[in-house]
Amino acid sequence: MKLLSHIKELYCQYKTEFLLPRAGLSESVYPSAHSSAVPQSxxxxxxxxxxxxxxxxxxxxxxxxxxxxxxxxxxxxxxxxxxxxxxxx
Known part of the structure; x- marks a missing residue:
């Protein structure tokens, strides 16, 4: 489970003060947030x-x-x- 990656993605969207494209679209923060999150269970x-x-x-x-x-x-x-x-x- 990579809950922290999803929290980081939401934070990045909030911090930039506009909605960033969702996962799968160019400029999405999802890939970097997901890959940099610490695996957890x-x-x-x-x-x-x-x-x-x-x-x-x-x-x-x-x-x-x-x-x-x-x-x-x-x-x-x-x-x-x-x-x-x-x-x-």
Whole structure:
């Protein structure tokens, strides 16, 4: 899984302030992002938070609570620590 390559591609698109061509088209950042990403395996986990920073749980039906204001995604590092790979906002 090369999740970090996809995150890097999205970041490059954001950073340049315009949409770059998608993978397969000339000027796409996908090939360089994908080839420079560190190979990884394992699960990616998501946490959601309210405005006070309290961690929330999803509601039945895999729905988000209306009080959710931010989220992060993480992987478990080699020593078992959580390594955040993306935040929103």
């Amino acid at each position: 394992g699960n990616v986990y998501q946490r959601i938070y309210d405005a006070n920073g309290n961690e929330l749980q999803k509601l039945p039906g895999n729905r988000y609570p209306s009080t959710a204001t931010s989220a992060d995604w993480y992987v478990n590092g080699q020593n078992g620590n959580k390594v955040v790979i993306q935040t929103l906002p």
